[in-house]
Amino acid sequence: MSDVGMENRSRGVELVRDELGRYLLQYLLFCQGICNESFMLLALMRLHLTDGSSSDDFYRLNMVELNAELDAIIDLVNVKLDKLKFKICKVSHPLGKDEVSSYTKDDIEKLLLAINDDSDEDTLSKDVILEFASQVQASNKYYVYVNLESDKETELATTYTVKEIECMKRLIKMMVNNSTRPREVDTTVRANPVFKEIKNMLSRYERDRGGDTEEEVNVPMWTSYISYQIGSTEAASNMVMTSTETQVFLNTLCADKWFYRTRNGRYGLDLKGAFELQEYLRDTYELQLCSVCKQIVLQGILCNDNTSLAPDKPTTAKCNSWHIDCFHHYITHISQQCETCGNNLLENLTYIL
Known part of the structure; x- marks a missing residue:
């Protein structure tokens, strides 16, 4: 092929990717500016499977190639977004790959079945759809649409009113203040998804280390935890809004993916909020960064060289912290001792819930 032909073909590929x-x-913005990597891949797959696609087209799809294509497309989009001071970033969810994939698996299968039902051509069997769904690798990665011009004064200047922004600041301050008080692990905490995922991660680590995949292994159980969550009663005491106004605003923040709500009715900063506000959180509250990925840790594991659970004034001297997957990487490939205090990382640590 001539140089001109190669150049025209390259431009054609770029136009398609554009x-x-x-x-x-548009899909990412429809998802409130945050979307799991697996669903972005499925969206790209749906764009390739036009109304005239056949089952043969479906079989020819390759998830490895789709992953590479998605990365190339996002890079191209970011080149144009850079002029507007926006960017699509890929970030890791603090809960880890296994926990995130556990509640996205069913949705992936439902989406694939819906795509198949919408097709005007010959449809595929459910078994084929589910087999393809199994090829969509579990991912704790999320694409987040962020504003690059944000500073600690403008990061909160979104579509919210001045009153709402002030309320959000108060709520975040409550969450941070709550994290300074370590508590003793009880039966309620053991039902927490973060606690469960840390336990599962440590089980995998012990099995891999011992080369035993059959028998049950002993998993370290730590005695204390801290939390960046607040309850609705605490939130209502923000002194900016009434209780009713606060509840309505909390619902809005959850719908916009800035906050999340647990099954027990507690609220915390969601992945989008934590990532968008990380500079504000670091500068205002000096929150610690993960020792591996250097992002703020609001859920994960804390090494503390002096934790007291005294009822009069419990305190935690924070040392290092990790997200769940980052902690697994650290103890597997780097060290079982804290690089700062030398603490054994399989003994007395603190859960961040």
Whole structure:
């Protein structure tokens, strides 16, 4: 092929990716600016499977190639977004790959079945759909649409009113203040998804280390935890809004993916909020960063060289912290001792819930 032909083909590929990029950006914004990597891949797959696609087209799809194509498309979109001071970033969810995939697996299968039902051509069997769904690798990665011009004064200047922004600041301050008080692990905490995922991660680590995949292994159980969550009663005492106004605003923040709500009715900063506000959180509250990925840790594991659970004034001297997957990487590939205090990382640590 001549140089001119190669150049024209390259431009053609770029034009196709440019169009795909516009659709994927619209999809991401429709998802409130945050979307799991697996669903972005499925969205790209749906764009390739047009109304005239056949089952043969479905079989030819390759998840490895789709992953590479998605990365290339996002890079192209970011080149254009940079002029507007926005960017699509890929970040890790603090709960870890296994926990995130556990509640996205069913949704992936439902989406694939819906895509198949919408097709005007010959449809595939459910078994084929589910087999393809199993090829969609579990991912704790999320794409987040962020504002690059934010500083600690403008990061909160979104579509919210001045009163709402002030209320959000108060709520975040309550969450941070709550994290300074370590508590003793009880039966309620053992039902927490973060606690469960840490336990599962440590079980995998012990099995891998011992080379035993059959028998039950002993998993370290720590005695204390801290939390960046607040209850609705605490939130209502923000002194900016009434109780009713606060509850309505909390619902809005959860819908916009800034906050999340647990099954027990407690609230915390969601992945989007934590990532968008990380500079504000670091500068205002000096929150610790993960020792591996250097992002703020609001859920994970804390090494503390002096934890007291005294009822009069419990305190935690914070040392290092990790997200769940980052902690597994650290103790597997780097060290079982804290690089700062030398503490054994399989003994007395603190859960961050």
